[in-house]
Amino acid sequence: MKTSYPKQDIKVLLLEGVSRTAVDTFQRAGYSQIDYHTKSLPDDELKARIADAHIIGIRSRTHLTADVLEHAKRLIAIGCYCIGTNQVDLASAQRAGIPVFNAPYSNTRSVAELVIAEAIMLLRGIPSKNALCHRGGWTKSASGSFEVRDKIIGIVGYGHIGTQVGLLAEGLGMRVIFHDIESKLSLGNARAASSLDDLLERADVVTLHVPETPSTKLMMGQSELAKMQKGAVLINASRGTVVDIDALAEALRKEHIAGAAIDVFPVEPQGNDDPFVSPLIGMDNVILTPHIGGSTLEAQDNIGIEVASKLVRYSDNGSTLSAVNFPEVTLPEHPRSRRLLHIHRNVPGVLSRINELFSAGNMNIDAQFLQTNAEVGYVVIDVSADENQAGSLRDKLAAIPGTLRTRVLY
Ligand SMILES: NC(=O)C1=CN([C@@H]2O[C@H](COP(=O)(O)OP(=O)(O)OC[C@H]3O[C@@H](n4cnc5c(N)ncnc54)[C@H](O)[C@@H]3O)[C@@H](O)[C@H]2O)C=CC1
Numbered sequence: 001m002k003t004s005y006p007k008q009d010i011k012v013l014l015l016e017g018v019s020r021t022a023v024d025t026f027q028r029a030g031y032s033q034i035d036y037h038t039k040s041l042p043d044d045e046l047k048a049r050i051a052d053a054h055i056i057g058i059r060s061r062t063h064l065t066a067d068v069l070e071h072a073k074r075l076i077a078i079g080c081y082c083i084g085t086n087q088v089d090l091a092s093a094q095r096a097g098i099p100v101f102n103a104p105y106s107n108t109r110s111v112a113e114l115v116i117a118e119a120i121m122l123l124r125g126i127p128s129k130n131a132l133c134h135r136g137g138w139t140k141s142a143s144g145s146f147e148v149r150d151k152i153i154g155i156v157g158y159g160h161i162g163t164q165v166g167l168l169a170e171g172l173g174m175r176v177i178f179h180d181i182e183s184k185l186s187l188g189n190a191r192a193a194s195s196l197d198d199l200l201e202r203a204d205v206v207t208l209h210v211p212e213t214p215s216t217k218l219m220m221g222q223s224e225l226a227k228m229q230k231g232a233v234l235i236n237a238s239r240g241t242v243v244d245i246d247a248l249a250e251a252l253r254k255e256h257i258a259g260a261a262i263d264v265f266p267v268e269p270q271g272n273d274d275p276f277v278s279p280l281i282g283m284d285n286v287i288l289t290p291h292i293g294g295s296t297l298e299a300q301d302n303i304g305i306e307v308a309s310k311l312v313r314y315s316d317n318g319s320t321l322s323a324v325n326f327p328e329v330t331l332p333e334h335p336r337s338r339r340l341l342h343i344h345r346n347v348p349g350v351l352s353r354i355n356e357l358f359s360a361g362n363m364n365i366d367a368q369f370l371q372t373n374a375e376v377g378y379v380v381i382d383v384s385a386d387e388n389q390a391g392s393l394r395d396k397l398a399a400i401p402g403t404l405r406t407r408v409l410y
């Protein structure tokens with residue numbers, strides 16, 4: 001699709017080594033200005049580079065705060081090449097008229113598989129045995145080694161990943177209980193625990209699958225860890241803010257918790273080769289992984305295509321389907337019309353001002369799509385107009401009070 005603003009002038013900034021499938025997807029769609037980085041960028045460099053980017057693609061490490069977004073004067077869309085979107089100030093992006101897209105399921109299975117592997121490893125005490133063998137030691141003993149069969153796995157956050165973990169665990173003969181703040185349909189024989197405390201008191205394996213939100217911040221602190229059964233194990237592949245890492249280190253030192261597998265940390269290095277610091281370093285009974293729960297080639301390749309396609313679709317066509325912070329509008333193409341986009345604060349009177357503009361210009365509207373949420377309204381107008389008329393309409397649309405952004409798409 002040929003757009004009014006030439007695609008070769010649209011700058012795409014891709015960070016954190018997103019899959020090359022993302023680059024291919026952009027290139028195949030005609031986008032050639034791709035600035036690709038394998039790491040996240042320090043704040044200053046991020047602000048400098050985002051200043052003239054039209055599209056940015058990040059993973060979990062890059063924080064797009066209100067302050068950073070202030071510098072993003074030309075940004076039209078953000079792609080999170082992952083599930084979590086906590087690293088983006090979604091409200092600020094919305095107020096700036098910038099939709100945010102992610103890949104809500106592409107790495108779900110990868111995380112679930114890792115968690116199951118870790119549950120088996122931890123209940124067998126493998127991390128310590130492995131570490132000792134590497135040091136030339138030998139502990140051939142069944143002491144502290146258990147089958148997962150018939151053990152209880154307690155899943156905190158029974159969403160996409162949590163339910164997958166539950167199904168896989170049940171396939172291994174585990175008993176599944178879960179805790180969620182929403183009422184959830186139990187899959188298989190899973191049962192809802194009556195509370196988080198109830199889950200912690202009963203589970204042999206506690207695994208966390210909640211998003212980073214104010215309600216999950218440090219939800220596993222000293223007192224919650226103390227409520228876990230002596231000898232139970234903890235897995236965290238959600239977000240580093242969910243567990244009080246010092247309290248966990250202490251519970252492990254005291255051998256109240258027998259082992260842990262931790263994939264996410266309160267502070268993570270900016271990229272490979274940067275140093276990793278954690279109070280858990282050196283603990284033989286802890287599996288430490290560098291935030292790779294979702295890092296399988298299958299997942300990353302799919303994510304690359306999925307998120308880049310959503311960004312291309314928005315940039316080419318205006319579709320915001322599956323945006324996480326924005327009214328969702330999905331649109332058939334009307335190549336014989338001119339397409340104008342108008343993003344505005346959701347205040348009374350904007351739509352009538354838009355319609356007045358078109359009726360005053362005696363212009364035929366071929367199609368109009370509108371969606372609003374509490375904060376923002378998004379209108380797409382297909383109109384029979386020539387290039388000059390469309391340009392002048394855009395200027396008039398931009399002058400309507402409450403306007404956040406306006407574009408002639410094609
Ligand atoms: N380690 C890694 O590489 C990866 C980590 N993740 C993390 O896993 C998280 C979960 O992913 P999904 O399962 O896809 O999300 P989801 O949105 O499908 O599920 C999250 C569940 O947590 C529940 N929840 C929210 N607050 C809660 C609370 N305070 N207490 C109990 N339950 C609560 C929600 O109601 C929901 O059911 C993501 O937000 C992301 O942070 C996701 C993918 C890869």
Ligand SMILES: O=C(O)C(=O)COP(=O)(O)O
Binds near residue numbers: 061295
């Ligand atoms: O999908 C998520 O939310 C993840 O945590 C994975 O993040 P990553 O793309 O590996 O930085």
